[in-house]
Amino acid sequence: MIFKCKNCGGNSVYSPEKKRMYCPFCESENSEERQYEHARMQICPNCGGEVSYTEHTSALQCPYCENYIIFDERIEGAYAPGRIILFKLSKENVKELIRDKFRKCTFAPTDFLSEARLNTITGEYIPFWIYNYDARCRFQGEGVKRRTWVTGNTEYTETSYYHVVRDMNIDFQGIPADASVKMPDEIMDLLEPYNYGEMIPFRPEYMSGFLGEKYNMAAEIIENRAHAKMESSAATILQQSIKGYSSLKPAYRNIAAPSPDTEFALLPVWVYRYIYKEKEYPFYVNGQTGKIIGSTPVSKAKVWAYGATLWACLTIALVLIAVIIM
Amino acid sequence: MENDFKREARKQYWLFFRFWFIGIGILAVTATVMAMAQNTTRFVRERQNMQAPSERVYDYANVLTDAEEDKLRELIAEKEALIGCDLVLVTMEQPVEGVEAKETYGYRFADWESNMQDIADDFYDNHFFGYDAPYGDGALLLDNWYEGQEGTHLSTCGKVFDKFGDREIDRALTCVDDYIDSDPYSAYSASILYITEVMSGEKTGLGSVFLLLILIVPIAAAGTFTGTHLRSKEGKITTTATTYIEGGRPVMNVQRDDFVRKHVSQRKIQTSSSSSGGGGGRGGAHVSSGGHSHGGGSHRR
């Protein structure tokens, strides 16, 4: 489907700034209407141009007429997202964020922040499975406290032994794991956290203006990633709840959770694929919080030159200071 | 295009290091000015005090040969000019301890150490010693050879007083102890050389520390800089253990820390005595009977 402006026939898109549907051509707001529902996927229903998509694509932009096309069958039925976090940052916001962050980046290539390059940023709704665990942590063991003091020239050490028991329930809500093969897992983890307070029920028009995917794999297949996050959090919390001992000898330790509740959600990510010397340097920006993940390509020669200069400067400065104070 | 990038890179380089370059420039100018200023002050350090006698070696106990006395005078003359301090040696053979000695010689005290200190300080003050002025920069080594009351006292004054802490005083006296039984001349000259070394030692002492600093700090800083910039990081983790926990905390069903038993063990500790004075200068500070500030200390043999 394509969201068309009732007034001018242009492509209506969701505007993060206005927080509503918007036609960039006639500046009408909330003037959208669905057209070309359940159209064939290979052909742009608007201009007839051939579009290329993958087995997971749910929304794309026609390269010819630049309309955003949403594939109905990939946001319906089993693929219907439960909820969505909308883009809060517009493209202009994100360009500004990237500029701010990397302006002082001496070793980035000069065109890294150029307008033309930054305009290639795309907003993408990434499919995520989010998992809720009702975890239970149990611990039993022996804790040892040591206290030493000195009287005269004798040092006393008092060793006390404690029976330590912990039993707690931890209600984990919304541990995310991206269900997109093309998105690197460790990068998606770094984009966390999203503020789930702003997660709302999904509606197709929210995707207009952005790219998107259906989930690439079922919730059970990537559940191990969420489970690992849950377990390490639970272990940390358990550890934090046992304080004040010099040493701890566990006798029993168990972290368990029944199968989690799962929900399919779309989370917003701005992607800047910067290409330098034929290598791609992708940047990801949390479309809600603005957290930027990614590193600029670095000119090694430049870094070494700066390092050497810094060394020389410091040495000369210290020698001069030595001369002055002696 | 290529040239544009190069020009831009050069501009960035100058911008990046501009404060460094300016700082180094300022330091260089300061160093030059100071070096020139020191050239004029350091070598024209003439003796200012004309009231003191020229004699420095008073061998009342007659433990040195004439030749040794002359050698000491020569040594002292050379070192005095170098460090700008009067260096005086006095040997004596006279009781300084007990009520009888106190009455006979009119001492203020009856104990060995106080009297040695008085004698040394008074000798220094009464002869108006001091390189810069009477009662000024210098040190006096008093060595008593009276049987049963042998020992050495070092009296410091002026900048020697400022520089010598308990540790330095102790070492200067140890120099005497080390040789005095076999060779008094070596004992006194070793002590004088040690005092000279400490007084001119600002350079060598600081120098080694600074050399190390100069070698290590720039390497470490440049290494860290290069390292962090070559291995650029993608981003920081911004989730914590409690990010996805409803309410931010677990529900604690059981939390028990039950005391079971305890035992106490004990251990004798070897105490190492002798508190270290540490060289901060002004060791053994006091005011002499003449009202002048002196420092010092004694070693009794």
Ligand SMILES: [Zn+2]
């Ligand atoms: Zn319109």
Ligand SMILES: [Zn+2]
């Ligand atoms: Zn088209």
